[in-house]
Amino acid sequence: MRMKSMVLPMMCLIAMLLTVMSRPAQAQDLAAGEASFQICKTCHGQKGEGQLALNAPSLAGQFDWYLERQLKNFKEGIRGADGKDIYGSQMRPMSLTLADDAAVKNVVAYIKTLPSAKVKTTLGGDAAKGKALYVVCATCHGQNGEGMLPLNSPRLNNQHDWYLLRQIKNFKEGIRGKHPKDIFGAQMVPMAMTLADEEAMKHVIAYINSLDK
Incomplete structure (x- = not known):
């Protein structure tokens, strides 16, 4: 009897887990991401192509998971906090304009829609x-x-x-x-x-x- 009494709760728990796992991932808000990107494009360019004059790297074409991690690193002071990281320190206050993880995901989702541009060689090298x-x-x-x-x-x-x-x-x-x-x-x-x-x-x-x- 005790075993039977445990079966129903276990089945309910499994059903709940399967329901949660089968739900589609929450879609990012591209409109909100584009709005947030208005700050980013000041340095990184209209299409996230980067700008040498402002020492801002290309964002377009980069993996979303990498961009998310770097934004979080800037927000949390893991990156850009070293006094010698002049350009990294400029990114930290920019990252703080993104209120939470949802805002980070939204702007990264928008960046993901931008076309990757071919970069130019400036340094030489063999x-x-x-x-x-x-x-x-x-x-x-x-x-x-x-x-x-x-x-x-x-x-x-x-x-x-x-x-x-x-x-x-x-x-x-x-x-x-x-x-x-x-x-x-x-x-x-x-x-x-x-x-x-x-x-x-x-x-x-x-x-x-x-x-x-």
Whole structure:
């Protein structure tokens, strides 16, 4: 009898769980996201293409999960809090204009609708030499710089070379990736150390830029 009395509640619980799991994910509000993006586009451009003059990277074409994580990192002071991270510190107050997780998801959903633009080479560098150096990067970021969700690695092949150079330097100099809560950023620090100097950085970035086709 006791076993039978437990069956019905268990069946009800399973039914409730299946109902919750079968519900479609809540759709993001693109209109709200576009409204929030009005602040973002001041620096990142009308279509999220990025602007060198304002040191703002390209957003269009990047993974939504990566953009969400970086916005949350800025909001929580995990990124952009280091006194030497001049441009990162400019992003922190911008991220705080997004009131909550829903607002973050909305603006990222809108960014996801923007077309990815081909980036221009500005640094020089030898792509042939960079190809050999990129072998280490490919382990996480993919053979074509396409990024990998299972390894929490962002897409690289649609990003401006000047931004990539600055971030590699930031990782190498401990400006980024040192916060105890920046788990994935911390993984990049030893990878940046494999590049001996700025010349090596420019070579590998030149190769990454060659993958943007």
